[in-house]
Structures are given as structure tokens and as C-alpha cells.
Amino acid sequence: MNILKKLSLLTALVAVMFAFNACEEDTVAPVEDTPTAPIGLEATSINSTTVHLKWQNDGNIDLTQVKDYTVTYYPENTSSDNAPELSAAKANEAFEVTNLDEDKVFIFEVVTNYKNGNSSTASTIKWAPAMRFEKVDGNTIKLYASDVTDQGSGLALYEDDGLGDFFPTVKTIKNIAEWNLGLDTKGGEIKFGSASQLSYANASTATESAAISEAVPAESLNEVFDSQKLDNKNYTQNFHTLTNVASSVVVYVKHTNGAGEDHYSKILLKYVNGSFLQGTPGNQYVEIEVSYQVNAGFPYAKK
Numbered sequence: 001m002n003i004l005k006k007l008s009l010l011t012a013l014v015a016v017m018f019a020f021n022a023c024e025e026d027t028v029a030p031v032e033d034t035p036t037a038p039i040g041l042e043a044t045s046i047n048s049t050t051v052h053l054k055w056q057n058d059g060n061i062d063l064t065q066v067k068d069y070t071v072t073y074y075p076e077n078t079s080s081d082n083a084p085e086l087s088a089a090k091a092n093e094a095f096e097v098t099n100l101d102e103d104k105v106f107i108f109e110v111v112t113n114y115k116n117g118n119s120s121t122a123s124t125i126k127w128a129p130a131m132r133f134e135k136v137d138g139n140t141i142k143l144y145a146s147d148v149t150d151q152g153s154g155l156a157l158y159e160d161d162g163l164g165d166f167f168p169t170v171k172t173i174k175n176i177a178e179w180n181l182g183l184d185t186k187g188g189e190i191k192f193g194s195a196s197q198l199s200y201a202n203a204s205t206a207t208e209s210a211a212i213s214e215a216v217p218a219e220s221l222n223e224v225f226d227s228q229k230l231d232n233k234n235y236t237q238n239f240h241t242l243t244n245v246a247s248s249v250v251v252y253v254k255h256t257n258g259a260g261e262d263h264y265s266k267i268l269l270k271y272v273n274g275s276f277l278q279g280t281p282g283n284q285y286v287e288i289e290v291s292y293q294v295n296a297g298f299p300y301a302k303k
Contacts, residue, residue, distance in 0.1 A: 033062060033065060033118065034118040034119075035062070035066065035113070035114050035118065035119065036060055037058065037110075037111070037120040037121045038111075038112055038120070038123045039056050039057070039058050039123065040055055040227065041053065041055045041108075041110055041123040041124070041125045042054050042055070042125070042227045043225060044221070044224060044226065045128065045130035045132070045300060046096070046129070046132065047129065047130075047131070048102040048129050048130065048132070048294075049098060049100050050096060050098045050129060051097050051100060051106070051108070051127050051128075052095065053071065053094070053095045053110065053125070054095065054225050055091055055123060057091045057092075057112070062114075065114045065116065066113070067113045067115045068089055068113050069087070069088040069089075069090075069091065069112055070087060070110070071085070071087075071095060071097065071108065071109070071110050072084065072108070072109040072122070073097055073100075073106050074106065074107055075105070076105045076107050080109075094222070100129045102130075102131075102295075104128065105128045105298060106126065106128065108125050108126070109124050110122060111123075125227065126229075127300060128293065130291050130294070130298075130300065131291070132221070132289070133167060133168050133290040133291075136167045136169075140287050141155075141288050141289065141290065142288075143170060143286050143288060144183070144285045145183070145185040145277060145285065145286075146184055146186045146200075147282065148282065148284065151170075151172070151285070152170035152171045152172045152173075152175075153172075153183045153185075154170070154171035154172070154180075154181070154182040154195060155168060155170060155179065155181045155182065155288075156178050156179065156180055157180045157253070157255050157290065157292055158255075158263070158294065168292070173200060176205060177206055177207065178206070179195035179203075180206070180209060180210040180255050181194065181253065182195045182198050183286055184198040184239070185277070186199050188243070189241060190241070190276050190277065190286075191243075192239060192240055192251065192286070193212050193238055194209045194210055194236075194237040194238055197239050198239060207258070208255065208257060208258065209237060210254060211235035211236055211238075211253070211255075211256070212239070212240065212252065212253055213252035213254070214233065215242075215250070215251045215252075216249060216250045217245075217247045217248070217249055218247075218250045218268070219248050220248075221266055221289055223250075224266060226300060229299040229300070230252065231299040233252055235252070235253075245271070246271065246274075247271050248269060248270050249269050250266050250267065250268050250269075251267045252266060253266065261297065262297055263293050264293045264300055265291060266291040267288055268289040269286055269287075269288055270287045
């Protein structure tokens with residue numbers, strides 16, 4: 001066989017090999033990625049029918065492939081069949097779920113969706129909406145300094161107004177037995193906490209003195225999210241000294257009523273223009289907002 005024929009056969013053989021390899025490559029199915037579930041799922045109660053959720057992307061996720069997130073919610077101890085599904089565009093920001101039943105704990109599930117149609121498993125949290133009180137009868141809620149004798153320094157978290165409605169109620173020193181919490185500004189200090197632990201005469205008569213836990217720096221109740229149930233926190237009869245604190249704070253509270261039922265709450269104490277105390281000397285006060293769980297034993301969140 002001459003050299004030209006050998007070269008022709010070799011060229012043909014190489015062409016066949018390339019064609020065979022191309023066919024093999026075309027028949028290999030592409031590997032489709034699947035996202036991992038969101039992490040750090042948290043919630044907070046906005047009012048008696050609204051909850052905010054917040055989550056983060058897992059570090060291994062391909063952000064260029066994220067299409068959106070699906071939020072599903074349904075009452076605990078019920079089926080997820082036909083549960084409402086909401087679409088969320090972003091992680092790391094509050095997502096609002098409305099029209100909830102104030103007397104139920106809900107299961108919330110969040111799933112990450114890729115553009116290729118694949119979805120992650122769900123991250124899950126349990127949460128309940130809670131009453132929010134920024135004002136009562138159109139007025140902001142004010143706890144007055146200890147030297148303002150004709151105004152109230154104490155707080156009953158949830159009291160009947162005599163008409164079947166319940167609100168936080170500011171209490172004067174003569175009604176200290178009815179206080180759950182209080183403000184104490186004696187000796188130039190600013191203290192807030194359990195009624196029984198303040199320096200007022202007869203403070204020990206406050207039979208429903210509420211227990212407190214941590215105080216978290218925050219400018220609003222909406223900023224304080226949780227991932228764990230609130231009854232896991234350590235609550236004691238105590239107070240927080242805020243004299244040298246330079247920001248608004250949210251205090252976690254557990255109120256045990258006369259029937260022995262626990263109600264969980266968060267109290268925002270506002271720091272305004274460099275001080276907790278607002279107003280003029282002799283008439284100073286601390287402005288607060290209250291988030292109160294009216295359902296006994298609902299610790300806001302369970303995980």
C-alpha cells in the first residue's frame with residue numbers, strides 16, 4: 001500500500017473516532033444542580049394577624065441560579081395539603097405574612113427555587129402572631145420617673161378596661177400590688193424590670209410581678225427576630241439598669257397570671273435624643289411599646 005493510501009485510511013479513521021466521541025458526549029445527560037435549604041430562619045410578631053419572617057442563603061448556594069423562594073404556612077397539628085404558598089424575591093430581608101388567626105400557632109416553611117426548576121428541602125419554624133400596643137386610647141404609653149408622684153411608674157401588661165377590651169395599663173404607686181413591671185429612677189439610676197424587685201415601698205405586694213430575661217439593643221420591636229421558642233430563655237425576678245445604655249432596647253418578659261398561665265411579651269423602651277428620660281425635670285417619663293401574647297402558653301416561636 002502506497003503512502004497516499006495509508007494517509008487516506010488514517011485520516012478516515014481519525015474522523016470516525018471524532019464522530020464517535022462526539023456522539024458519546026451528546027448522549028451524556030447534564031448534571032442539574034439542586035439548591036440547599038435556607039438557613040437562619042427567624043420570625044417576629046407584628047400584630048395579632050401578621051408575622052414577619054427572615055432567612056439567609058446557605059453558603060454553598062449558587063446565587064446566580066436562584067429564581068425565588070416559596071413560603072408555605074398552615075396551623076400546627078393540621079395537614080399542609082392546600083396550604084397557601086407565597087413567593088418571596090429575596091433573602092436577608094423581612095417577608096410579611098398577613099391574615100393569620102391570632103389564636104393559632106402556625107408552621108412556616110421556606111424553600112429555595114433554582115431557575116432550572118429544582119427546589120431545596122424546606123426550612124421550618126413555628127410562630128404565632130401577638131397583640132401590639134404602640135398607643136392606648138390614642139396616647140403613647142409612658143412610664144413616669146419615680147419623682148412624678150401624680151403619674152404612674154408601673155405597668156399592668158394586659159388589663160380589662162371594664163368594657164371587655166384589654167390593654168396595657170399604667171399604674172401609680174398606690175396600686176403597686178397590681179404592677180407587673182415598673183420604672184425606678186431613684187438615686188439617679190434608670191431601672192426597668194420586675195415590680196417586686198424595685199425600690200418602692202410595698203413592692204413585694206406585687207403578686208403578679210413579671211419575670212424578665214435579656215435586653216436587646218433595637219430601635220423597634222420589628223427588628224427583634226427569634227429562631228427559638230421564648231420559654232427557653234432564662235426568666236427571673238430582676239431588673240435591667242439602663243443608666244449607661246445608649247440605645248433603645250427590647251426586654252423579654254414572662255408574665256404568669258393568677259391562674260398560673262404564662263404569657264410572653266416584648267417591651268420596647270425608647271432612647272430619644274440621648275436619653276431614655278423624655279420631658280422636663282419633674283415630669284419626665286420613658287416611652288414604651290408592648291408586644292403581648294394573649295394566648296396562654298404560646299411562647300411566640302417554637303422550632
